[in-house]
Amino acid sequence: GLNLNDIQGDILIGMKKKKELFFFFSINDAATFKSKLSSDIKSLITNTNQLLSVSTQPITAVNIAFSQAGLTALGVSDNLGDAGFQSGQFADAAKLGDAGTTNWVSGFAGTKIHGVFLLASDTVDNVNNELASLQSILGSSISEIHRVAGAARPGNEEGHEHFGFMDGISQPAVQGFTQNVLNGQATVAPGELLVGETGDSLQSSRPSWTTGGSFLVFRQLQQMVPEFNKYVANHALSVPGLTAQENEDLFGARLIGRWKSGAPIDLAPLRDDTDLANDNTRNNNFTFNHPEVPGFVFASNQTNCPFSAHIRKTRPRADLGSENTGHHIMRAGIPYGPEVTDAETSAQQSSTDPALERGLAFVAYQSNIAQGFEFMQEAWVNNANFIFGKTTPPGVDPIIGRAAGSAAETPRDISGTDPLTPTKKFSLDVEFVVSRGGEYFFSPPISALSGVLSA
Numbered sequence: 001g002l003n004l005n006d007i008q009g010d011i012l013i014g015m016k017k018k019k020e021l022f023f024f025f026s027i028n029d030a031a032t033f034k035s036k037l038s039s040d041i042k043s044l045i046t047n048t049n050q051l052l053s054v055s056t057q058p059i060t061a062v063n064i065a066f067s068q069a070g071l072t073a074l075g076v077s078d079n080l081g082d083a084g085f086q087s088g089q090f091a092d093a094a095k096l097g098d099a100g101t102t103n104w105v106s107g108f109a110g111t112k113i114h115g116v117f118l119l120a121s122d123t124v125d126n127v128n129n130e131l132a133s134l135q136s137i138l139g140s141s142i143s144e145i146h147r148v149a150g151a152a153r154p155g156n157e158e159g160h161e162h163f164g165f166m167d168g169i170s171q172p173a174v175q176g177f178t179q180n181v182l183n184g185q186a187t188v189a190p191g192e193l194l195v196g197e198t199g200d201s202l203q204s205s206r207p208s209w210t211t212g213g214s215f216l217v218f219r220q221l222q223q224m225v226p227e228f229n230k231y232v233a234n235h236a237l238s239v240p241g242l243t244a245q246e247n248e249d250l251f252g253a254r255l256i257g258r259w260k261s262g263a264p265i266d267l268a269p270l271r272d273d274t275d276l277a278n279d280n281t282r283n284n285n286f287t288f289n290h291p292e293v294p295g296f297v298f299a300s301n302q303t304n305c306p307f308s309a310h311i312r313k314t315r316p317r318a319d320l321g322s323e324n325t326g327h328h329i330m331r332a333g334i335p336y337g338p339e340v341t342d343a344e345t346s347a348q349q350s351s352t353d354p355a356l357e358r359g360l361a362f363v364a365y366q367s368n369i370a371q372g373f374e375f376m377q378e379a380w381v382n383n384a385n386f387i388f389g390k391t392t393p394p395g396v397d398p399i400i401g402r403a404a405g406s407a408a409e410t411p412r413d414i415s416g417t418d419p420l421t422p423t424k425k426f427s428l429d430v431e432f433v434v435s436r437g438g439e440y441f442f443s444p445p446i447s448a449l450s451g452v453l454s455a
C-alpha cells in the first residue's frame, strides 16, 4: 500500500485552503540548507494522512518541492528519469506553445529557481507567520526568487476560477487510495501519479528514495477576464427558445464544457442546472457519447458538447474508447490576483495594469511529465486535429490552446461551438490565458528530506 505518512499532502488530496502561497527560492548555502532541512523543516511538512482528517490538519499546511537545478545545488546527481524535469520548464516553453518567453516572469526564465514552498491556510496572516518561521530557520541559506499568492475568490465565487466557472470537480480516483469512487470518475493506478508505485512505467529504474514522490508542474497562467467576458458577450449564440442572456451563457459554457455552476453541458445542453452541478453522483457521470439517442453519430454530433471544449480536450472520455489512456493529472491549483474592478468592467478595457494581474496558479501532479501535463498541452490541447476521427477538425482548446510554434494572437480556427451549425468555424484572435511561465519540480517523499536530500 501507499505510505500516506510519507507522501506530501498536496499530491493526492490537495491542501484545499482559502489562501495558498507559492514561495520560489534559490539555495545559496547548500550545507546550511541541508542541515536545517533535516533538523527543522522536515517536521513541518504536511503529509497525506494529516490532511485526511480535520482534527489532524495543521493551521498552515506546508509542502516543499525541488527543481532539477535544486537537486543539483544539493549535490544530488541521481537521474529521476524525467526529461522535462531535467531540462526545466523554460527549455520547454516553445513546445508548450507559449508565445515566446517575453511574457514570462523573470524569475521563471532560466533555471534560477531551486525549490518552492507551498503554504496553505485559512488566512493570509497564518501563511505569512509560517513563511516567517521558515525564513528564520533557513536564514541566508535561501533567497526569494518569486512568489505567487493564491486566494479563493470571495463569497459565492469561492471555488470558481476567475472566468467564473466552478473548478476542481473532476479528478482521477486512485486505486487503493480513493474510498468512494464517483460515477464517471477515471480510476488510475497510483503509479500514474506517484513515482515508483504500481503502474509507474519506470518503476524499476527510479532511485529508491523517490518512491511516493510526484512531479509538480507549476504554471502562472494569467487570465484576461474583461476580454473573455466581452468576447463571450459578442459571440452570443442564437438558439431558438433561449433568452439573449441564456444564449450568451451557452456560448461560454460550450468553450469550457461546463456551466459556471459546474453542471456538464453533456447532460444539460441548453440551460444551466444547479441541482446537477451540486450532485457529485451525477456531475461527472457522462462520456460525451449518447448511444441512447436514436441516430446519434459520435463522429459528428456536437449538439451537447463541442469536440473542442476544454474539459473534452483534456479528458476525452469515450472519444478514446477507454479511460486507460495513461494521460491523467491531479490538479491542485488556486486562483491568484484581485477581482475585476468596476473601472475595468465599465471601461471594458484590456487587462494591462500589472497591479491587476489575475489568473490561475496552476498545479498538476503526475509521475511522468511527458505523459501527463506535457502530453495534454501539446498532443491534445494545442493539436487542432485532436480529437481524431471526427468529421470536423475541432481546432485547439479555446481556453488554453495555442497554435504550435506561433506568435501571440495568431488566429486559431475553432469549430463546434454553435450547436445549430456545428461545422461552423470561428476564428479566435485573442488570448484569454497568457502563460507567465513556471517550473517543473519534484515533490519528494518526506523521508528523503532527512535522507538523500540532506546527505
Ligand code: N7H
Binding pocket: 161, 162, 163, 165, 166, 167, 168, 169, 170, 171, 221, 222, 223, 256, 258, 310, 311, 314, 315, 329, 359, 360, 362, 373, 376, 377, 381, 399, 400, 433
Ligand atoms: Fe482546466 N477554466 O475555467 O476554463 N479547467 N483550466 N486545465 N482542466 C477545468 O472539471 C481552466 C488547464 C484540465 O476530468 C474546469 O474540475 C482555466 C491546464 C483537466 O473532465 C475548468 C485554466 C490544463 C480538467 C477549467 C485551466 C488543464 C480541467 C472544469 C487556465 C492541462 C478536468 C472543472 C487559466 C494542460 C477534465 C473540473 C475532466 C477542468 C478551467 C488550465 C486541464 C472550469 C481557466 C493548463 C484535466
